[in-house]
Amino acid sequence: MRFILACLFATMSFAALAQESGDATVPLPKPRPAELSSAPAVQLPRHRPAPPAPQPVETPDTPAEAPAPSDPIGPPLPPGEHAAEPAEPTAPPRIYQTACPAVLLGKVEAKALPPIEEKLCGTQSPLSVAGVLANGRMVPISGGVETDCGVASALPAWIESVDSYLKARDNTEIAEVVVGTSYMCRNVNNGSDGNLSFHAFADALDVVGFKLEDGRFVTVEQGWSDALSSEGRLLRFAHDAACAHFTTVLGPEANALHRDHLHVDLGCHGKTCTARICE
Structure with missing residues (x-):
């Protein structure tokens, strides 16, 4: 016990002695080098120079006259008037035409033509027909056919x-259909007066004959007279078959004006346009 107390006393005495001697014996931190004690100065951007002051504009007492053009167009305008603005080009008028379903379906090979306007004659949507589909092939039609969608x-x-x-009858086929008159602005039977023909509305055709694959050219003018010949039978069959598809069919037995062709059209007959003329 005494030993412990002696140790405590000695320790306290040593601490008191150290306190009396002062803090001078405690080492202090070394001073920071001079180059690190202060950061280098940061250079600030220079001030933007002030814009120059606006200079006064000298205005003449009397405005200067504009120089005259070296090559003026037209006479000078009177004082106070201005040149008129150029007019904008006007669009051409729209042409209203209708498409032909037979052409769209590929049953008729044709090209649309511009509207025909000739005195009281014409049609809005004429066609130039080059061929028709028959038994799976396109049969040519010659003669410069100009007709409407109904006949086509x-x-x-x-x-x-x-x-x-x-x-079936002669073991041959049609090579070409030959047409005489299609559109023509004229009266019925080429009369000097009377009603207009349906040719005047591109609604009629005059078929003069058929070219065949076997080399024959069967014409109404030469083949109709012999009803028992192969050509005569063909032409009479063509005449009668046309009566099922057109409202007017006129052949050599109708009158002398049709001795050399078969006239077909879609003219209206009767009150309901269902009557047919087949002569």
């Missing part, structure tokens, strides 16, 4: 029936 749509079924007759 009736042609394929009629030509197909004539072609089928030739195939």
Whole structure:
């Protein structure tokens, strides 16, 4: 016990002695080097120079006159008037035409033509027909056919029936359908007065004959007279078959004016446009 107390006393005495001697014996931290004691100065951006002061603009007492053009167009305008603005070009008027379903379906090979306007004659949507579909092939039609959609749509079924007759009867086919008159602005029977013909509305055709694959050219003018010949039978079949597809069919037995062709059209007959003329 005494030993412990002696140790405590000695320790306390040593601490008191150290306190009396002062804090001078405690080492202090070394001073920071001079180059690290202060950070280098950061250079600030220079001030933007002030914009120059606006200079006064000298205005003449009297405005200067504009120089005259070296090559003026037209006479000078009176004082106070201005040149008129150029007018904008006007769009051409729209042409209203209708499409032909037979052409869209590929039953008729044709090209649309501009509207025909000739005195009281014409049609809005004429076609230039080059061929019709018959028994799976396009049969050419010659003669510069200008007709409407109604006649063009009736042609394929009629030509197909004539072609089928030739195939069964004479073992040949139609090579070409030859047309005489299609559109023509004239009266009925080329009269000097009277009603307009349906040719005047591109609603009629005059078929003069058929070229066949076997080399023959059967014409109404030469083949109709002999009713028992192969050509005469063909032409009479074509005449009668046309009566099922057109409202007007006129051949050599109708009158002398039709001695050399078969006239077909879609003219209206009767109160309901269902009557037919087949002569």
